[in-house]
Amino acid sequence: MLLIPAIDLKNGHCVRLRQGRMDDVTIFSEDPVSVAQRWADEGAERIHIVDLDGAVKGQPVNLKVVEAIAAAVDVPVQIGGGIRDEETIQRYLNAGAAYVIIGTKAINTPHFLRDVCLEYPRHIIVSLDAKDGRLALNGWAKVTHFDAIEAAQHCERDGVEAIVYTDISRDGMMAGFNVESTRALAQSVKTPVFASGGVSTLDDIRKLREIEGDGVVGAVIGRALYEGGFSLADAVKIAKS
Template sequence: MILYPAIDLKDGQCVRLLRGEMAQATVFSDDPAAQARSFAAAGCEWLHLVDLNGAFAGQPVNAAAVEAILAATDVPAQLGGGIRDMATIETWLSKGLARVILGTVAVEDPALVRAAAKAFPGQVAVGIDARKGRVATKGWAEETDVQATDLARSFEDAGVAAIIYTDIDRDGAMGGPNVEATAALARAVSIPVIASGGVSSLADLTALRDTGVIAGAISGRALYDGALDLQEALATLKA
């Protein structure tokens, strides 16, 4: 199972939100590139980047910070937030991003996801963010009647590289991930599923890993707060 350290970007800074509330942002660093170098030095295999402003704006807002991160390290990075058309997908991949994450458009324009996954094999992931099993879009500001499992299954034959599943109620709350719901989703589809939201300890990581069906886990606040040591976590997952 791969551990993805998270760099959430708001107004050019590294922040963490509590349950997706922009007003509940804690700033952890004003130098995203330095943060990326720190994670890379610890030995991470991937970086998980989110343009929080972009998720609300519907277009990239923290592009300069993302580009600085890409320039600062050779570790492959995936990015979500405000990526809602083919031109933006093409631009980011051409700038060296390893993978784009499509969230809102997965609900509103599934044909775009399919076209992008076909055009860029292995470089398109779907972000499914849910409250009590129902998908939320536009930076989690809008809730839909779409069930997370149904949305995931709809892309079974599309060739997407991964599904990033976020339990919004767990995100940034340091209360542990929703292992049961994430594992159930992973068993429902053949697409690799990455867990996000609430991963705050080694015990959380091993619980996700020990399901045997979850391909990755994203952690942010726990790494910044020191509740989780990145080097120790990476070593534990490799053991």
């Protein structure tokens, strides 16, 4: 099981949001590169980055920071937030990212996802952010009528490398991740699924281990690591046991 520390970028800083609200921000560091190095030193095998400004604007805002992080660590980096054209995908791959994460564009323009999966095989991950089983788009600003499981199945047919599934009602709330919805989504596809949103204790890591056989291959972890809920080293021990 792969545990992936998250670095959310806003105005060049490392921050966390509560329930995806851009007006409820906690700044954890003004030096995201050092944060990435810390997670790599503590055993992270991949770093998850979200350009929150980019998610709102629909284009990269913190590209230079992403490039600096990718250059500073020896583990793969995955980046999402505002990736809505092939030029942006290429720019991030050129900047050193191993994977790019498509969100809103994958749902609003399905042929785009299919095309980029063909153009950049094994580099495309889709982020499905949901509340009560319905997808949220545009930086979580809009909850739609689209069903998350049906969307996951469409993404699988298009050839995505993995799916990051976030329950935004749990994200940043330290309330535990949604085991039931995450398991249900993972069982509906063969594509690897990463849980995201709400992982807050070592017991949550143990719960993840219990549904690993259902296709949940890991988790993106944010606030719990920054607020000292547990150490990454301890979580990795459980994940690898």
